[in-house]
Amino acid sequence: MTDLIKETLSPPRSILSQNASQAFYRLLAALLICAALTLLSDSFLSLGNILNVLRQASLTFFIASGLTLVVLTAGLDLSVGANVALSACLAGTVIHQTGSPALGILTGLVVGGVVGFLNGFMVTALRIPSFIATYGMLWVLNGVTYWYMAGETVHGFPAGFRQIGSGYFLGLPVPVYLLLIFLAIGSLFAQRTIWGQEIYAIGANPVAARLSGIPVTRRLLLVYTVSGTMAGIASIIFLARLNSAEADIGESLTLPAIAAVLIGGASLFGGIGTVFGTFIGASILTLVLNGMNLLSISANWQPLVTGIIVIVAVWLDMKTRRSAQ
Amino acid sequence: MSVASPIAAPSPAPLLELRGISKEFPGVKALDDVSFAIHPGEVHMLLGENGAGKSSLMKILCGAYCADTGEFYYKGAKVAITSIADAQKLGIAVIFQEFSLVPFLDIAQNIFLGREPKGRLPGTIDRRKILADARRVLDTIGFDIDPSVIVDTLGVAQQQMVEIAKAISQNARILVMDEPTAALSDREAELLFALIARLKADGVAIVYISHRIAEVFALGDRITVLRDGRRIDNLRPADVTPDQLVRMMVGRNVDMTYPRHFAERPGELLLEVKGLSSTTGISDINIEVRRGEIVGLCGLVGSGRTEVARAIFGADSILEGEIIFDGQPVSGEPDIAARRGIALIPESRKSEGLALMRSVGDNLVVSALKKLFPSGLYDPRAAQRTADGLIRQLRIATPNARQTVGLLSGGNQQKVVIGKWLAAGAKLFIFDEPTRGIDIGAKAEIFALIDRLVAEGAAALMISSEQIEICHVCDRAYVMREGRVAGHLTRSELTEENIVRLGMHDA
Numbered sequence: 001m002t003d004l005i006k007e008t009l010s011p012p013r014s015i016l017s018q019n020a021s022q023a024f025y026r027l028l029a030a031l032l033i034c035a036a037l038t039l040l041s042d043s044f045l046s047l048g049n050i051l052n053v054l055r056q057a058s059l060t061f062f063i064a065s066g067l068t069l070v071v072l073t074a075g076l077d078l079s080v081g082a083n084v085a086l087s088a089c090l091a092g093t094v095i096h097q098t099g100s101p102a103l104g105i106l107t108g109l110v111v112g113g114v115v116g117f118l119n120g121f122m123v124t125a126l127r128i129p130s131f132i133a134t135y136g137m138l139w140v141l142n143g144v145t146y147w148y149m150a151g152e153t154v155h156g157f158p159a160g161f162r163q164i165g166s167g168y169f170l171g172l173p174v175p176v177y178l179l180l181i182f183l184a185i186g187s188l189f190a191q192r193t194i195w196g197q198e199i200y201a202i203g204a205n206p207v208a209a210r211l212s213g214i215p216v217t218r219r220l221l222l223v224y225t226v227s228g229t230m231a232g233i234a235s236i237i238f239l240a241r242l243n244s245a246e247a248d249i250g251e252s253l254t255l256p257a258i259a260a261v262l263i264g265g266a267s268l269f270g271g272i273g274t275v276f277g278t279f280i281g282a283s284i285l286t287l288v289l290n291g292m293n294l295l296s297i298s299a300n301w302q303p304l305v306t307g308i309i310v311i312v313a314v315w316l317d318m319k320t321r322r323s324a325q
Numbered sequence: 326m327s328v329a330s331p332i333a334a335p336s337p338a339p340l341l342e343l344r345g346i347s348k349e350f351p352g353v354k355a356l357d358d359v360s361f362a363i364h365p366g367e368v369h370m371l372l373g374e375n376g377a378g379k380s381s382l383m384k385i386l387c388g389a390y391c392a393d394t395g396e397f398y399y400k401g402a403k404v405a406i407t408s409i410a411d412a413q414k415l416g417i418a419v420i421f422q423e424f425s426l427v428p429f430l431d432i433a434q435n436i437f438l439g440r441e442p443k444g445r446l447p448g449t450i451d452r453r454k455i456l457a458d459a460r461r462v463l464d465t466i467g468f469d470i471d472p473s474v475i476v477d478t479l480g481v482a483q484q485q486m487v488e489i490a491k492a493i494s495q496n497a498r499i500l501v502m503d504e505p506t507a508a509l510s511d512r513e514a515e516l517l518f519a520l521i522a523r524l525k526a527d528g529v530a531i532v533y534i535s536h537r538i539a540e541v542f543a544l545g546d547r548i549t550v551l552r553d554g555r556r557i558d559n560l561r562p563a564d565v566t567p568d569q570l571v572r573m574m575v576g577r578n579v580d581m582t583y584p585r586h587f588a589e590r591p592g593e594l595l596l597e598v599k600g601l602s603s604t605t606g607i608s609d610i611n612i613e614v615r616r617g618e619i620v621g622l623c624g625l626v627g628s629g630r631t632e633v634a635r636a637i638f639g640a641d642s643i644l645e646g647e648i649i650f651d652g653q654p655v656s657g658e659p660d661i662a663a664r665r666g667i668a669l670i671p672e673s674r675k676s677e678g679l680a681l682m683r684s685v686g687d688n689l690v691v692s693a694l695k696k697l698f699p700s701g702l703y704d705p706r707a708a709q710r711t712a713d714g715l716i717r718q719l720r721i722a723t724p725n726a727r728q729t730v731g732l733l734s735g736g737n738q739q740k741v742v743i744g745k746w747l748a749a750g751a752k753l754f755i756f757d758e759p760t761r762g763i764d765i766g767a768k769a770e771i772f773a774l775i776d777r778l779v780a781e782g783a784a785a786l787m788i789s790s791e792q793i794e795i796c797h798v799c800d801r802a803y804v805m806r807e808g809r810v811a812g813h814l815t816r817s818e819l820t821e822e823n824i825v826r827l828g829m830h831d832a
Contacts, residue, residue: 020686087793164334190702191703191705192702192705193701193702193703194694194695194698194701194702194703195772197687197690197694197703198691198694200683200687200768201683201687201691204680204681204682204683205676205679205680205682207676208676208678208679208680209680209691210640210658210659210660211638211640211659211669211671211677211678212659212663212691212692212745213659213660213662213664213692213749214660214691214692215658215660239522252396257559260653269681271682272682
């Protein structure tokens with residue numbers, strides 16, 4: 001009997017099961033928060049509110065899902081928010097000038113992707129630590145965006161385009177569909193493609209990965225490009241939802257995305273984490289903020305609460321990992 | 326090696342006695358009722374295969390682990406060792422294989438790290454006193470070096486001396502050394518043995534963990550053999566033969582000569598290296614390897630053997646020359662060499678061969694992903710089947726494929742590294758010190774595996790510092806000296822003397 005208990009309670013022995021149990025506990029935490037909020041607030045458990053939470057979580061998730069891949073390789077992309085700002089401003093301008101949402105969307109994706117590729121180039125070819133390369137990129141992108149926009153705002157887009165951000169389909173917001181689609185694609189990419197496996201291997205030990213015949217440089221380029229492209233996708237959703245863009249929109253996006261990745265259980269040392277975990281992380285973050293709104297707690301407390309959640313989540317992860325060794 | 330001569334009969338009272346020590350980890354009984362006594366002025370050899378419980382015992386001794394059950398007696402009085410501070414108070418110091426020195430500080434600062442003599446101003450260090458104190462400690466162990474030298478610039482043997490000096494400065498009376506000669510040359514080992522003799526004469530008790538049977542007889546006053554966490558025997562070197570010791574360690578008879586089925590005639594040419602120079606200092610290397618052959622690559626540590634292996638595999642950049650594999654030139658990054666069928670089994674498997682935090686299964690399939698899943702879609706169940714097959718084929722001792730590879734013993738980890746290249750279908754296996762840190766039983770298995778590989782048409786290029794291994798298993802060998810191939814030895818010329826003669830700098 002005691003053996004059984006010990007076995008049940010003993011931490012999982014490999015990363016695979018660690019990832020699975022991590023995701024499980026996080027889902028549990030998210031559900032507990034939901035239960036608590038249902039008890040505390042009458043308006044929490046309404047379809048409208050839940051959809052609202054998911055829609056809010058979607059923007060953070062789009063940015064954070066690409067970032068998750070970067071973090072899996074033991075890197076960091078601090079330029080995602082600034083990338084969203086530049087991509088959104090350029091995409092918005094293109095839509096305005098050509099009247100073609102398709103061209104605008106393409107612009108957003110290409111700009112995001114190119115920025116990501118440049119990050120990857122700095123990390124691989126120039127061997128600049130990702131933290132520093134993308135931090136520098138953050139300033140460069142901000143500089144370009146502020147110069148280009150010169151204090152102006154682009155706003156007012158075709159109604160069809162705005163459906164991407166604020167429309168409904170069969171009763172659900174369009175961003176929620178996009179969220180589910182990218183959650184599926186991201187999870188399949190990480191868990192069920194050989195590229196995903198190679199990304200985990202690189203994060204776990206980059207030297208061994210290279211000496212195992214993995215083309216590390218190409219995979220890192222891919223990962224940073226994907227992260228940039230996801231920022232581009234986020235920029236389109238952002239543009240379509242707010243119907244406007246200006247140079248400073250990125251500043252409040254990077255840190256919540258990193259928080260979602262960390263709350264989601266990814267390790268900044270690489271090799272550990274899942275896209276699904278990041279989705280849960282983004283959801284927990286949004287749920288808590290939503291709950292605070294419903295309970296009329298001042299928004300001034302939100303950063304503090306976010307910080308505490310990040311620290312506690314990472315601390316719990318490290319604790320379970322240490323005892324697993 | 327002349328320290329063996331027994332000094333005065335050891336005092337009957339042990340300095341430290343361990344009784345009935347047990348330690349359990351989830352799923353593993355690391356130590357099971359182990360007892361032994363450490364006497365002042367004695368070298369107590371701790372012998373056992375990897376996974377026998379030596380490291381656990383060592384960590385319990387130094388307070389890093391806490392024993393589940395068991396008692397400690399210090400000079401006959403019962404004591405508790407539950408923390409590193411407890412162990413330090415009893416004068417126990419451990420010299421690990423991985424040194425715990427701060428590379429950018431000098432020798433004196435490292436010796437007195439955390440105990441620096443205070444200077445006149447608060448927060449400062451009395452530089453003159455720390456150097457003088459360090460000088461005195463270094464003198465007691467007979468290590469003639471300037472204590473203001475930065476540790477980073479020292480060789481392995483010198484860093485080890487600094488570690489020992491640090492332990493002595495903390496009044497260590499029990500010195501635990503974990504395979505201290507593993508990274509030393511013969512000459513450096515001699516110096517270490519002289520130091521050990523000196524410490525013995527001062528009444529220091531030494532617990533010495535080793536894989537090398539010769540050292541056990543050269544140094545040991547007492548031997549404790551561990552196997553599967555149990556103490557198999559506790560005896561004196563005079564009462565036992567090397568063969569008996571090996572049998573105690575592995576629990577079965579092991580053929581000390583390695584099995585090898587030499588081919589009647591070599592197969593077709595597989596690897597041809599022509600005039601190769603790389604950025605890491607090797608030049609004009611010419612090597613050929615045929616199918617069915619095991620070709621040795623010998624020479625002193627630092628003669629460029631590893632650099633040749635890395636250049637062939639594409640891990641270092643090539644400056645000049647050509648590598649022709651299976652009739653086609655190969656150049657570029659390791660992924661290209663790997664795809665063509667070249668495998669590198671690096672010397673440091675933990676840092677270069679494996680992703681320690683990942684599972685056995687993940688590590689086994691990592692090089693074969695493209696081959697197993699040509700569509701690019703990864704199927705965990707198919708990967709698991711492949712991994713299970715390799716685990717059975719190579720007899721990797723692991724509960725299952727999901728086990729974290731870092732938890733396996735050295736020999737089994739090495740099998741995983743070899744296994745990943747089997748899965749990838751490699752044709753040329755380049756082994757860099759394939760048996761380093763591996764116990765005798767696993768060594769024989771690794772060699773049997775290499776023998777089988779080449780019998781099936783693959784080829785092997787093998788780097789080893791153990792000349793006896795090269796002589797036993799290789800068809801022929803190249804000997805390197807200062808970044809060049811100094812000579813080639815055919816099967817009949819392959820003797821330890823010839824290898825040493827060709828590899829020496831003044832030959």
